[in-house]
Amino acid sequence: MTEDQWGKLRQRLLKTVGQNNYTTWIEPLVFVGINDEVAVFHVPTNFTGNYVGQNFSDLILYEFKAAGLDVKRLLFKVAAKGTEPRASRKAEPVAAAEHAGKRVMRAQPARGDDAMADLYTAPLDPRFSFDTFVVGKPNELAHAAARRVSEGGPVTFNPLVLYGGVGLGKTHLMHAIAREMRERDPNANILYLSAEQFMYRFVQALREKKMLDFKQMFRSVDVLMVDDVQFIAGKDSTQEEFFHTFNALVDQHKQIIISADRAPGEIKDLEERVQSRLQCGLVVDLHPTDYELRLGILQSKVQQYRGTYPGLQIADGILEFLAARITTNVRVLEGALTRLFAFASLVGREIDMELTTDCLADVLRASERKVTVEEIQRKVSEYYTIRLSDMIGPKRLRSYARPRQVAMYLCKQLTSRSLPEIGRRFGGRDHTTVMHGVRRIEELRESDSQMAEDIENLRRQLDE
Ligand SMILES: Nc1ncnc2c1ncn2[C@@H]1O[C@H](COP(=O)(O)OP(=O)(O)OP(=O)(O)O)[C@@H](O)[C@H]1O
Numbered sequence: 001m002t003e004d005q006w007g008k009l010r011q012r013l014l015k016t017v018g019q020n021n022y023t024t025w026i027e028p029l030v031f032v033g034i035n036d037e038v039a040v041f042h043v044p045t046n047f048t049g050n051y052v053g054q055n056f057s058d059l060i061l062y063e064f065k066a067a068g069l070d071v072k073r074l075l076f077k078v079a080a081k082g083t084e085p086r087a088s089r090k091a092e093p094v095a096a097a098e099h100a101g102k103r104v105m106r107a108q109p110a111r112g113d114d115a116m117a118d119l120y121t122a123p124l125d126p127r128f129s130f131d132t133f134v135v136g137k138p139n140e141l142a143h144a145a146a147r148r149v150s151e152g153g154p155v156t157f158n159p160l161v162l163y164g165g166v167g168l169g170k171t172h173l174m175h176a177i178a179r180e181m182r183e184r185d186p187n188a189n190i191l192y193l194s195a196e197q198f199m200y201r202f203v204q205a206l207r208e209k210k211m212l213d214f215k216q217m218f219r220s221v222d223v224l225m226v227d228d229v230q231f232i233a234g235k236d237s238t239q240e241e242f243f244h245t246f247n248a249l250v251d252q253h254k255q256i257i258i259s260a261d262r263a264p265g266e267i268k269d270l271e272e273r274v275q276s277r278l279q280c281g282l283v284v285d286l287h288p289t290d291y292e293l294r295l296g297i298l299q300s301k302v303q304q305y306r307g308t309y310p311g312l313q314i315a316d317g318i319l320e321f322l323a324a325r326i327t328t329n330v331r332v333l334e335g336a337l338t339r340l341f342a343f344a345s346l347v348g349r350e351i352d353m354e355l356t357t358d359c360l361a362d363v364l365r366a367s368e369r370k371v372t373v374e375e376i377q378r379k380v381s382e383y384y385t386i387r388l389s390d391m392i393g394p395k396r397l398r399s400y401a402r403p404r405q406v407a408m409y410l411c412k413q414l415t416s417r418s419l420p421e422i423g424r425r426f427g428g429r430d431h432t433t434v435m436h437g438v439r440r441i442e443e444l445r446e447s448d449s450q451m452a453e454d455i456e457n458l459r460r461q462l463d464e
Pocket of ligand 1 (some may be wrong): 127128133134135139164165166167168169170171172173228261297328330334424
């Protein structure tokens with residue numbers, strides 16, 4: 001639709017709503033465009049957007065229809081600059097308000113959500129839900145706390161702080177909470193943003209002399225979610241503003257959810273008073289992933305990929321291999337799997353060990369485990385309760401030879417040492433002996449469930 005068409009449409013609205021309403025509410029709307037059946041307008045304040053949405057959306061939608069345009073919803077966004085009409089006294093939460101004819105709203109709740117996400121600066125990633133979050137020992141507490149908070153109800157711990165290293169699922173959980181809360185209460189003002197965006201908005205408000213709006217906006221939310229809070233460390237005035245916002249919301253019993261890359265007390269240059277406020281609620285740690293969690297995540301991703309790549313085969317042991325080898329973080333693990341699937345579908349081959357090591361050579365090299373031959377020998381001898389010297393030494397008794405072969409196998413799997421090198425570390429044995437040992441264990445893993453379990457246990461222990 002052209003501006004001209006909008007001009008004509010406005011004239012028709014003028015006749016229906018009368019001059020006064022027109023001047024106050026319709027004239028300030030700046031038509032931006034129609035995107036996917038949603039007509040987008042810039043409004044000077046959120047209040048205007050809300051008011052127009054509540055009082056005139058049916059009329060506007062009707063006029064669009066009469067003009068032959070397929071518009072199902074209206075979206076009002078606060079323009080960066082603009083004047084507030086006299087009628088607007090009340091400060092409103094940030095950015096935008098969305099309105100639709102009631103029937104359309106009900107018919108399309110999911111799309112309504114997408115538009116709502118736009119309301120709060122940081123859009124929610126549709127992949128990050130509780131359904132797609134795999135729970136294991138390292139993240140079960142964080143997950144349980146996130147679930148609990150997402151259910152709403154009386155605020156029992158405030159704030160909830162989720163912290164943990166890079167790529168361990170903090171943002172995923174934050175988005176899942178926001179999504180769940182919005183589903184439970186579509187009218188709640190849930191503000192999710194990164195600490196960086198908080199700072200950016202604060203600086204902008206200072207620059208544009210709109211601090212009052214800023215304060216009112218943040219203080220009027222029902223739930224405040226700030227991701228990567230460590231970002232504000234060392235930024236004094238932002239910290240101060242954050243501190244006041246935080247206190248005001250806690251006083252009103254509004255839920256606050258924070259994520260950080262380390263425990264609040266360990267964030268350097270974060271003011272002590274902010275640190276102590278963050279520690280007042282529930283602080284939960286996302287631990288580094290363990291082997292089982294990584295395997296679980298891979299299995300769940302494969303399940304998701306089945307839709308995109310139907311018929312793609314993945315050989316036994318590949319996921320286990322990746323879970324054992326890529327221990328850095330989940331993001332890298334996911335990236336590896338994505339690349340593997342894309343590559344395999346391109347060349348039209350099954351994902352077997354050869355394709356995996358070819359395709360992921362760089363990732364595997366980069367995340368090469370630090371485990372050493374010595375560590376493996378020590379762990380394996382402890383596991384089978386034999387002396388280290390007996391495992392490395394010349395004795396051929398089965399009770400020594402089998403653990404020795406297990407250790408050789410693990411050295412081959414978990415280190416980058418060549419067969420001759422491994423042989424040398426096992427009392428100067430020949431590489432063919434090592435090869436024989438590795439093959440034997442590979443066979444036994446298939447045929448003997450006790451052996452498979454031993455290998456998994458040892459892998460896990462070496463992973464810790
Ligand atoms: N338990 C899990 N189940 C499923 N996917 C997960 C899990 N943990 C992490 N991921 C995935 O790993 C990727 C990285 O997670 P996310 O972005 O949440 O990490 P983060 O902790 O916020 O990292 P950063 O510190 O870099 O911000 C995402 O794609 C996320 O979906």
